[in-house]
Amino acid sequence: MSLPFLKRDLPVVIVCVTGVVMIIGYFIQAPEIYLGDILGNLSLIASVIAGYATILGILTLAIVHVKHLSKRTQGQWMYSVLLLALVLAMIGVGLIGKIGTHPYFMWFYQYPLVALDTTIYSVLAFYIASAAFRAFKIKSVEGLILAVAAVFVMLMNAPVGAALWGGFPLIGRWIMDVPNGAAFRGFIIGSAIGAIAMSLRVLIGRERGILGRT
Amino acid sequence: MAISMDPSVWIAALLTIFAYTIIFKDNPLYRIAEHVLVGLSSGYLFIVTWNYVYDQSVAPFFKGQGLLVAGISLVLGVLIFTKFSKRTTWLSNLSIAVLVGTATGLTVRGYLFAQLIDQVKASIVPVAKLQPLDLVNTLLSLVIVVCTVSYFLFSMEHKGTVGVLAKIGRYGMMAAFGAAYGGTVMTRLTIFIQRAQYLLFTWLGLG
Amino acid sequence: MSGLISKLENVDRRVIYFVLIIAVVAVLLNPIGLPVPVTTPTRRYHDAIASLPRGSLVLVGIEFDAGALPENGPMLEATMRLLIKSNQRFVLASLWSGGPAVARIYLDKLKTVIDSSGKRYGEDFVLLPYLVGGETAAAALAKDLKNTAKNDYFGTPVTDIPVLKNVKDAKDFSLAICITAGTPGVEEYLRQWVSPYNMPLIAGALGVAAPTYIPYYNSGQIKGMLQGLRGAAELELIIGAPSSAVSSMDALSAGHLVTIVFIVFGNIVFLVKKYQPKGK
């Protein structure tokens, strides 16, 4: 086998074979063929590869910050020190005893990590208000529909809606059930067809970019 | 109640405030919060991931069980790191190919059945026993589903009949997006309220 | 005049943030106590549990972790209270690595309720360990529970646990409950429990996800649903145990009102500007 074959075509062949096995395995459920085992193992191998890739990612991140540190990038390097120190601290306490069970590890998880994680999440409470202020201007029929649907559903969700007028929850519920339910159904059908077609193009090696080829 | 004396609560509370400052402007406090979050998360992720890959691809060699699968996983896993050298980087493509192939197979399965076929089936409703209002809603839903699917026709311009259907489909989607937006406000506020309760009650001891 | 209007139209987003903070904090410190009417999906969620014959076996899927505690946690708490109150037996299972830890938080919190009801761990309910593998694990659990989870969370072999004695597969359950923050969650249960075994399913969904589950609710694949913290508050009220969800409701109303007021305000300014006579 020539090197160009290995470099360019072997990955495509691997994609095709593993993909086809995964799909066929779903349709053929005969115990005598043992596809079940192959499927399970293939998923397992893929998840382990993804695991190693995660470690690669963390390594890449660390390299970026080590570079900042060695170049003393202005306005950044001291934050890089903080970051690298915490990565090492977390890994250090994580490796003590049975992996990931040490009280210090749990403390890092429970206090700083969960606090920051949920705070970043909750920042959306602000962004959702400012984006609504900007986006729900009734500039067109579409804008009107968007804004009206949003307001009625908000007034359905918040107890204050029913307190203001009993009709809010009823109309909000109708919007949820009928236009929302139906349009998302159409949206899902379209996306499913698109995703399946995209996947088939990947399987036959026609889709650019996936294996880094343009 | 009085202000908390627990240093852990203080750290969590201060980091919470640091992180919130991003909504006003970038500043050193947010940068601290950001780097603490990314740093701790990376460390946490490393530990959780290492635990998993060790169990699946290294430990079997000590136990002498499942060597084939573990061996393949280990080799393909380690190949990922060849991307650091320009000459060997093509090797990492082999591992990626296994990931892509498996994911593609799962995608076809997942979308074909759970999404496509089930959603079509759910639109076909017997109407004989429905109340008049439900009948109207059922028919309206069918119309919106059909119009939304027509919106996604790409090989024809949205003109004539297709244009009208696509327009209705777009209106339907705008109602859906508005509803989804409005429905999300609750979840976002909930988490903010929970953080506010932490600051007001757990930390400052008010109320 | 027009200068003022453009200023209002481009009001600094930070003003919005500031008003939102003030409104929520003020109401948290001084609750109003607005009524919370019960909606049909919540009522049906409640009825699905309460109408089971006593002693039925129920699967409770805890498909979320610490990040979703503010919203999913109160749902789980109220659901467990209801299961205990209506004398059902239940199995707590999780496809999320953080799920069992969450379950323990609530088992501890409800300890006095459980003890006073005379329910016993192992005899009336059990906690399974984290089941690795997402959808595959959901399928395996439905097909052969005892081979999928060989031990309970505390390491006791499942064959020694009385509540699981006669359990073989999904057919031995009367109801499945999925309280979820995403995937794996409702869709996995639909594919692996509802479609193959015709299992009645009820769900607790984040407010953000609830709209996307509406098609399943309408088609009857989901029998009842708690939608966001509001749904949890309604359930707390039906079973007469108001707790954290109910106490957040006023702040939730205040936050929604601020958002709506800004949308309306933005439109008024926009329309005034549009129809303002041009020129000086």
Next chain:
Amino acid sequence: MKGKVSKMRSLAGLQAIPESIGKAAETNRPVHYTPGTVGFSGGVVGYAAQTFAGLSVLSHVSKLTAKYKVPLYVTVAYGELIPVVESVVRESYASEGRADAVSTETHVLYFPIALSNAPYASGVLGLFERIKPASNIMIGGFYFEALAISEQGFVQGAIQIAGTAMTHQIAFFVAACDYTLIGEEIFVAGAIVSQDATLLGSITGQDLLKIIVIAMLVGGFILQNLGVDFLSIMKV
């Protein structure tokens, strides 16, 4: 089929990409791109196709940034995307004859997803404050960071083009971005910009399938209500 390229309906979001990168070149500010936060496997069954869509548009975007000599920042949330994105970018720059610019003008940054997507979101929020992108393009599967990043992009004054098939998130892109690719549109975007006859042919195939689905919806509904048990025919 060869030679005859099917004509496709134009997508405003796609047409805006060159314009927004052009603006970045004029104002001397960078472009930010993300292929979403679901990865290949780290996400969930079925979402990988959205990452494929993101990568296929990336190949178009990176050719443009190479051509206009605009710095490109690509942020990813899964390790397995690092080698893939790097090689897409490398090949795009090579095809524009600017292979030497890859190491100076392009940056592939990884921010982890651990307990939730918050570390990724916070990383990108911070990055935006520092690089002030003129163009922010996001195509793929997204979670809550969809709104966080696009609101931050708005504050920084970026032209924003975003697309996803995630039912939970598309509404935020519609509200906060200048141009959106809705649902299935992301899966055809790469094919349309490539103008490759085979890929365009497959879009025509998608359309055919949709017409069949519409026929099944309407026909099935009528048949079912005329007493023919269409639903049981559909049981597979």
